[in-house]
Amino acid sequence: MKLELLRVVDTGGRPVRDVPCGDDEARALLQQMIFLRTFDERAVALQRQGRIGTYAPYQGLEACQAAAAFALQKEDWLLPTYRDHGAAMVHGLPVEEALAYWAGRVESYRAPEGVNVFPPAVPIATQIPHAAGIGWGMRLAGSRAAVLCFFGDGATSEGDFHEGVNFAGVYRSPVVFFCQNNGYAISVPFSRQTAAASIAVRAAGYGIAGERVDGNDALAVLDAVRRALARAREGGGPTLIEAVTYRVGPHTTSDDPSRYRDPDEASRLNLGDPIERLRRYLSARGAWSDEDEGAAREAARARVAAAVQAVEAMAPPDPADIFNHVYGAEPAFFQEQRRRFLAELGRGAAASRETMEGGR
Numbered sequence: 368m369k370l371e372l373l374r375v376v377d378t379g380g381r382p383v384r385d386v387p388c389g390d391d392e393a394r395a396l397l398q399q400m401i402f403l404r405t406f407d408e409r410a411v412a413l414q415r416q417g418r419i420g421t422y423a424p425y426q427g428l429e430a431c432q433a434a435a436a437f438a439l440q441k442e443d444w445l446l447p448t449y450r451d452h453g454a455a456m457v458h459g460l461p462v463e464e465a466l467a468y469w470a471g472r473v474e475s476y477r478a479p480e481g482v483n484v485f486p487p488a489v490p491i492a493t494q495i496p497h498a499a500g501i502g503w504g505m506r507l508a509g510s511r512a513a514v515l516c517f518f519g520d521g522a523t524s525e526g527d528f529h530e531g532v533n534f535a536g537v538y539r540s541p542v543v544f545f546c547q548n549n550g551y552a553i554s555v556p557f558s559r560q561t562a563a564a565s566i567a568v569r570a571a572g573y574g575i576a577g578e579r580v581d582g583n584d585a586l587a588v589l590d591a592v593r594r595a596l597a598r599a600r601e602g603g604g605p606t607l608i609e610a611v612t613y614r615v616g617p618h619t620t621s622d623d624p625s626r627y628r629d630p631d632e633a634s635r636l637n638l639g640d641p642i643e644r645l646r647r648y649l650s651a652r653g654a655w656s657d658e659d660e661g662a663a664r665e666a667a668r669a670r671v672a673a674a675v676q677a678v679e680a681m682a683p684p685d686p687a688d689i690f691n692h693v694y695g696a697e698p699a700f701f702q703e704q705r706r707r708f709l710a711e712l713g714r715g716a717a718a719s720r721e722t723m724e725g726g727r
């Protein structure tokens with residue numbers, strides 16, 4: 368059993384069913400996607416230049432990131448992973464905060480007051496029980512807000528996925544579980560993740576709604592997430608959405624996908640480029656021109672450039688930050704690790720000073 372794949376426009380941008388929004392909203396969505404791609408490309412370049420640390424690109428997933436977050440209201444909570452800073456920015460996380468995270472600044476783990484975005488979850492699937500609990504708590508407090516929880520296909524093999532989704536189903540937590548099925552968990556293909564035909568079909572086992580959507584079709588993602596959020600707000604419980612998409616780049620900038628992926632695989636999936644699909648749809652309606660494209664790209668470049676400047680003007684991060692905020696009461700072994708780490712760094716700095724002086 369495999370659920371139908373929801374599509375609103377085909378890869379040529381032609382509508383195949385009712386479009387869930389007007390041209391103004393679709394244009395705003397396209398502008399966000401262009402911004403997200405600009406950010407991602409710049410971040411990869413910054414990593415290659417050694418100006419930020421390892422980076423997890425989301426190229427190819429812009430429809431998922433932009434449209435799912437676009438469906439949120441300000442009071443709703445977003446729980447992202449390390450790959451979902453695109454969605455976080457669309458939900459209001461300042462661009463320099465998103466970039467500062469990848470530049471190793473611990474301050475960026477906390478979104479500003481009023482921006483309902485959790486810190487990115489690096490351990491796989493730990494945010495799923497958190498989402499179930501936040502949703503349940505909000506319901507108990509009488510709030511009408513909902514939660515959007517991002518995770519990958521790999522996360523669905525973790526115990527936390529089953530526990531979190533099951534809990535949310537039982538307690539009718541207002542959560543949209545949004546699985547970006549991008550084909551791989553690092554090098555492990557989806558076919559090795561589950562014997563089920565899809566992720567969405569597993570919703571039935573938890574007694575919740577499930578939907579499979581073309582994750583490269585921004586309008587389909589918007590439609591599915593909006594309906595799921597409305598259901599959550601009305602007390603209809605959680606939904607498990609599987610967005611079928613493809614990760615174009617490497618898992619992170621430390622990964623080499625040519626070692627485990629066939630180069631023709633992306634074209635065989637026939638999902639098209641998510642930005643191109645929405646652009647074609649709007650252009651055919653006369654609602655997107657070359658001038659619009661130029662203006663969107665220029666605005667995106669300026670926004671990213673300002674964030675790069677702001678992050679590079681910050682004081683360098685304190686190396687001890689990787690030890691800070693881990694334990695409330697630090698065990699002795701941990702204090703010892705910190706002491707040794709800092710002593711090692713001190714020796715490294717002294718050694719490089721000696722080398723420089725010796726070379727003069």
Ligand SMILES: Cc1ncc(C[n+]2csc(CCOP(=O)(O)OP(=O)(O)O)c2C)c(N)n1
Nearest residue numbers: 450489490491519520521522549551552553
């Ligand atoms: C609990 C845990 N186990 C293993 C890892 C190492 N790890 C980092 S990313 C990743 C793959 C995750 O794949 P998926 O959930 O599909 O997300 P994607 O990165 O593809 O978006 C793994 C196994 C981790 N971060 N946390």
